[in-house]
Amino acid sequence: MIQLPLDKKYILPPILLSLLSFTLMVLNTNDLLEFHRDKIAAGEIWRIFTGQFVHANPTHLLLNIVGIGFIWLLHAEHRTQSQYYIHNAFLALWTGLGIWLFVPDIKVYTGLSGLLHGVIVWGALKDIQVGMRSGILLFIGIWAKLAWEQWAGPSAEVGALIQSRVAIEAHLIGAIGGLIMGLGLIRNKS
Structure with missing residues (x-):
């Protein structure tokens, strides 16, 4: 039988991340928070970080919430609450800076x-x-x-759903950030 990670310490962080993004959409904060190159160049540097948490439309948000749920199912028990928040903050900043500098x-x-x-990643x-062979496949x-x-190139179908170009460069930048975070895991293999 499958044991879902339903303990509060595992379920609260992904719920809070989903609620944050949902609230930002309901409050229509894109004009203030989205990554916008011209506005960042004009001094609104918070957008490098905050752009990760706003979405193009409700479908875009829903797809990302499904991703949050998928990751929760796979890896909830791998990190503490503080690690969850630190990893997300690091990757939000890493991805935003990567886009700013390289794309x-x-x-x-x-x-x-x-x-x-x-x-x-x-x-x-x-x-x-921790010895799970499925990790190699993933x-x-x-x-x-x-x-x-x-x-x-980016998926035209997904782009039509989210009414925006799929930023495949951000996927790669984020994955590289996950690889960097994981270097210590490789070195400290159990």
Whole structure:
């Protein structure tokens, strides 16, 4: 029988992340918080971080909440509450800075997808560290997906759903951030 990680310490962080993004959408905060290159250049540097938590539309938000749930099912028991918040904050900043520095073609960016790719990579490495063979498959699978995206380009179908171009560069940047966070796990393999 499958044991879901329903303990408060496992379920509260993903619920809070989902509620944060939902609240920001309901309050229509995109004009104030989205990653907007011109406004960042004009001094609104908080957008590098906050752009991760706002979304293009409700479908975009729903897709990211499904991602949060998927990661919770796979890796909730791998991190403490404080690690969850630290990882998400690091990956939000990492992804925003990566887009700012290395992807000048992205003028506006919203969503958790870069951050979520980083969390998945870290979780796969944690799986490997604790001896779960599925971690190897997940690690290979996520990098195969990223390679495919870089080769084939963004999904037009998903772009139509979210009414925005899928920022595959953010996925890659976030995944690299997750790999960096996971380097200590590789070194400290049980």
